[in-house]
Amino acid sequence: MMNSASDPPDPPAVRAQDLSVVRGPRTVLRSLDFTVPPGQITGLLGPSGCGKSTLMRAIVGTQAKVMGTLEVLGLPAGAAPLRSRIGYVTQAPSVYDDLTVRQNLDYFAAILDPGRAAAERRRATVTRAITDVDLTSHADALAGNLSGGQRSRVSLAVALLGTPELLVLDEPTVGLDPVLRRDLWTLFHTIAADRGATLLVSSHVMDEAERCHRLLLMREGRLLADDTPDALRTRTGAETVEAAFLHLVDEAAAASAPEKERAR
Numbered sequence: 001m002m003n004s005a006s007d008p009p010d011p012p013a014v015r016a017q018d019l020s021v022v023r024g025p026r027t028v029l030r031s032l033d034f035t036v037p038p039g040q041i042t043g044l045l046g047p048s049g050c051g052k053s054t055l056m057r058a059i060v061g062t063q064a065k066v067m068g069t070l071e072v073l074g075l076p077a078g079a080a081p082l083r084s085r086i087g088y089v090t091q092a093p094s095v096y097d098d099l100t101v102r103q104n105l106d107y108f109a110a111i112l113d114p115g116r117a118a119a120e121r122r123r124a125t126v127t128r129a130i131t132d133v134d135l136t137s138h139a140d141a142l143a144g145n146l147s148g149g150q151r152s153r154v155s156l157a158v159a160l161l162g163t164p165e166l167l168v169l170d171e172p173t174v175g176l177d178p179v180l181r182r183d184l185w186t187l188f189h190t191i192a193a194d195r196g197a198t199l200l201v202s203s204h205v206m207d208e209a210e211r212c213h214r215l216l217l218m219r220e221g222r223l224l225a226d227d228t229p230d231a232l233r234t235r236t237g238a239e240t241v242e243a244a245f246l247h248l249v250d251e252a253a254a255a256s257a258p259e260k261e262r263a264r
């Protein structure tokens with residue numbers, strides 16, 4: 001949504017303040033402060049195990065032991081009215097193997113928009129979601145016979161059904177070939193531009209960072225940076241986001257070294 005100079009700025013899609021999460025014996029997220037602006041693609045990047053999925057689970061309201069403030073679309077994370085406003089795609093595709101692509105989508109569409117009177121609307125929504133993820137030629141194939149990448153795209157289509165304001169996508173491009181990865185990123189940009197949706201997309205592939213409007217860089221449960229790719233490169237004097245990330249890791253290690261020395 002565009003603002004004129006006199007309008008108040010759009011509220012953030014996500015606002016976290018002093019956010020921590022404990023899983024089992026470990027503090028997995030440590031005192032995070034950040035906002036996710038609306039209508040843009042924010043990349044959540046960091047090495048495997050740094051806490052990306054945990055943060056996404058907290059945002060969609062499926063994570064226990066969340067401390068601090070976490071607001072999503074202006075409401076506390078996990079609030080019931082948010083369920084229909086958020087689309088969430090986990091790393092494991094949530095599709096029924098014994099149904100076709102279209103039957104999978106028909107099933108979830110019937111849950112979201114039930115009733116005989118909505119049948120025509122559901123058909124249109126399902127067809128659009130299948131087209132969005134470029135699976136029209138496989139619409140009548142059994143999900144169990146699809147490739148891994150195609151199954152992930154069925155999951156994404158399910159998340160698109162309700163026209164969510166916030167899409168939370170956990171490593172949606174893992175295992176996809178370069179052409180499919182590029183096509184999916186094009187789709188993410190179309191969703192943000194045409195529908196004004198906010199996308200939070202995690203990845204541990206740093207070249208995908210360059211495709212985001214903003215980045216949250218994480219390491220070991222902490223936030224190293226919350227900025228645009230350009231600003232990150234400029235600030236660190238690095239040519240790529242990957243080099244900027246490594247620079248920030250070294251900087252954080254150097255800053256914590258004297259503390260560790262004092263603690264001995």
Ligand SMILES: Nc1ncnc2c1ncn2[C@@H]1O[C@H](COP(=O)(O)OP(=O)(O)OP(=O)(O)O)[C@@H](O)[C@H]1O
Pocket residue numbers: 023024025026028046047048049050051052053054055204
């Ligand atoms: N159920 C659990 N109990 C205890 N610790 C857990 C549990 N699930 C995850 N963790 C730990 O929490 C940390 C963060 O895990 P998380 O899955 O959020 O990382 P990630 O950045 O998404 O990793 P990946 O990119 O590999 O998916 C890891 O160190 C992991 O071992």
